[in-house]
Amino acid sequence: MTRAEECPEEFDPTRLLTPRAREVLEAARTLLERDGWAALTMRALADELGIAAPSLYKHFASKDALKSQLVAVGLKDFGEALRPVTSVAALVRRYREVAGANPELYRLATHGPLDRDALPPGLEDWSGSPFFEATGEPYRAQALWAAVHGMVILELDGRFPTGSAPKATWDELANHFS
Amino acid sequence: MTRAEECPEEFDPTRLLTPRAREVLEAARTLLERDGWAALTMRALADELGIAAPSLYKHFASKDALKSQLVAVGLKDFGEALRPVTSVAALVRRYREVAGANPELYRLATHGPLDRDALPPGLEDWSGSPFFEATGEPYRAQALWAAVHGMVILELDGRFPTGSAPKATWDELANHFS
DNA sequence: TACGGTGGGCTAACAACGTTAGCCACCAAG
DNA sequence: CTTGGTGGCTAACGTTGTTAGCCCACCGTA
Incomplete structure (x- = not known):
């Protein structure tokens, strides 16, 4: 299989994120792929990270922003x-x-x-x-x-x-x- | 424009519905096309029909059944x-x-x-x-x-x-x- | 005429959801 | 030493789908 080429840096969506926000995003992706979008609630995501749901809003303004x-x-x-x-x-x-x-x-x-x-x-x-x-x-x-x-x-x-x-x-x- | 042919009777999804349920379904379709699926809540649908939300469950077992x-x-x-x-x-x-x-x-x-x-x-x-x-x-x-x-x-x-x-x-x- | 079933409505309430408010602890820089 | 940013917390709110329990008008039958 041919090797995938890397994305130009300016297109990297995580470029402006804080490290912690990147962790949240990764956990969200894992949960999404494991259980589907319907099961990806803010509380479930928070549980996965061992924090409380409202804490997620320190990293993303809304669930919609996370989705984006x-x-x-x-x-x-x-x-x-x-x-x-x-x-x-x-x-x-x-x-x-x-x-x-x-x-x-x-x-x-x-x-x-x-x-x-x-x-x-x-x-x-x-x-x-x-x-x-x-x-x-x-x-x-x-x-x-x-x-x-x-x-x-x-x-x-x-x-x-x-x-x-x-x-x-x-x-x-x-x-x-x- | 050529004329559409009628669906065989046994495929009609509304065949087994009560008349009132058909009205609910029609209202749901109207609301769906007007405001989109996200806005089609049980309460909004009930309002459109002039009844209370729980009354809808006399006609459809769940929102998912209505969607189907x-x-x-x-x-x-x-x-x-x-x-x-x-x-x-x-x-x-x-x-x-x-x-x-x-x-x-x-x-x-x-x-x-x-x-x-x-x-x-x-x-x-x-x-x-x-x-x-x-x-x-x-x-x-x-x-x-x-x-x-x-x-x-x-x-x-x-x-x-x-x-x-x-x-x-x-x-x-x-x-x-x- | 009395009666029970069915259809169709109601209010009150619940759990889960996204979200907000307000507070607190840590830690680096002035 | 204080200030500000980062990242957490609890309590609570409004909205959502849904259930429980009650009520009543109609209608065929005994």
């Missing part, structure tokens, strides 16, 4: 994992792998509107640019991204009849864009 | 709107239209795992079968559905840089599957 940071971390990690870009087929394969390895974070990062003000400027574009690099054309890039996201999210949510998308469906999609 | 009914109604309506199937291009266009006309219901019906036990048996398959009819092949059908869903949901959530997907992106996708 998780989303930002997701965009960064996913963007990293997709580089370097070799081919459309490899990009699609890698996208599926990394989403499958972090299903709850992927869901969180891609579901619903994006609070762009809470993101490091440029991170969103950077995380999506592998699709442009792979296709060399913005409309194709968007269409490919949308298609792959649709496959991933439906597969993660068990929406396909068999519970997951068969290889044949993935091949079908990859072929259309190669 | 809304999802079922969505699957039925969307499935109806996609028929009769003429071409891939027309199906894709229609899918985008109907989702855009009921964005909150579409989000609700397609986000997260599906509680299949709460659905009329066969409804899920029936609502998705236009994609099979359009492609004539199950893997192509799944891939097309996933791609179109990805486009729709990213567009509804304002995830594309411009806020919505340009026609060129939609054309790109439609061409790949025609």
Whole structure:
């Protein structure tokens, strides 16, 4: 497997966080991936850290702010994992792998509107640019991204009849864009 | 615009509901589309109906049960709107239209795992079968559905840089599957 | 005519949630 | 020695889904 490239420093969402806040964020990510977003309450997170729930507000202004940071971390990690870009087929394969390895974070990062003000400027574009690099054309890039996201999210949510998308469906999609 | 075909009676999610429960469900749908899922609290719904929140439990066992009914109604309506199937291009266009006309219901019906036990048996398959009819092949059908869903949901959530997907992106996708 | 079941409403209350207010301990820098 | 930032605490609030328990209007039957 090709090595992921590191994210430019200015896109690192944790850059401005205090060390303790980084610990909180890490614990939140662990809990999120273990039990899902619905189970990630402020009290549960505080318990995990051995502190009381209101103490969390010393590090994050609100649960929504924490969520935005998780989303930002997701965009960064996913963007990293997709580089370097070799081919459309490899990009699609890698996208599926990394989403499958972090299903709850992927869901969180891609579901619903994006609070762009809470993101490091440029991170969103950077995380999506592998699709442009792979296709060399913005409309194709968007269409490919949308298609792959649709496959991933439906597969993660068990929406396909068999519970997951068969290889044949993935091949079908990859072929259309190669 | 071609006429939508009616859903087979046995797939109608409201078939076993009491008339009053149907009214509650309709009010819920109205409120959902007006204010979004987050604002659809049991108390808000009760207010809309001029009753007290606990009275809702005479008609639905839980908020989750109500949600399942809304999802079922969505699957039925969307499935109806996609028929009769003429071409891939027309199906894709229609899918985008109907989702855009009921964005909150579409989000609700397609986000997260599906509680299949709460659905009329066969409804899920029936609502998705236009994609099979359009492609004539199950893997192509799944891939097309996933791609179109990805486009729709990213567009509804304002995830594309411009806020919505340009026609060129939609054309790109439609061409790949025609 | 009396009666019981069913459908549909009510108030009071609970636990869990995100969140705020206010207080306190530590510790480095002036 | 005091000042300010950092990071914790308890108590409490409003909102949420939900339950318990009660009430009443209707309606077919004995």
